[in-house]
């Protein structure tokens with residue numbers, strides 16, 4: 666099964682720029698690339714920070730843009746979003762009995778679980794007992810392999826300024842115990858960090874990637890100062906099979922020349 670993952674679209678009002686870039690134009694370019702190159706994917710998942718300020722007009726813009734996708738699109742909530750406004754614009758989004766934006770989809774590759782890690786009033790995340798109880802039930806009912814999608818990572822990434830607004834430590838420890846006990850989660854897709862990060866946690870493969878708009882500088886030492894840059898955006902093409910999970914990051918705005926081995930491409934002089 667081919668699945669597209671991208672994250673942190675940070676849409677503002679129509680036509681509005683953010684940190685000198687247009688999140689709207691970036692998302693449009695991303696959608697055009699997916700439609701042209703990966704229209705055979707089964708699903709596209711956006712792992713949160715869909716909007717920058719949770720404006721109703723930004724959610725409306727998101728709906729218009731993703732409506733152009735030739736493949737289904739699943740939204741996950743992030744800390745920059747607003748739960749009620751998001752659900753007002755997308756009433757079809759699944760919610761659990763407590764109102765958290767959590768749902769499950771069964772696919773040929775396994776059970777996909779979309780989680781809500783938002784804690785109101787802070788950019789940090791939470792995955793409280795109510796959410797974990799819901800997740801435990803979904804894991805129990807999942808017939809085979811499971812893939813998780815959430816905004817915050819449930820572990821420290823080493824980027825200290827971002828880890829300070831990561832998932833609550835006690836919630837993360839409890840989530841880890843739950844997932845280890847279940848034992849059939851194959852991969853965790855997340856957002857929030859605006860950087861390509863891959864590895865394993867609790868025996869589970871994980872990945873995230875750059876945002877659509879602005880990126881976080883790779884700084885593993887400074888704890889109290891978050892810095893951004895404009896490394897190019899990307900989306901991920903994930904190939905989920907019985908024996909393997911393969912993830913390709915695609916810098917879809919790269920316009921450098923394509924050339925064959927042995928050819929001499931024309932390069933811009935530095």
Ligand SMILES: [Fe+2]
Nearest residue numbers: 673714857876
């Ligand atoms: Fe973000």
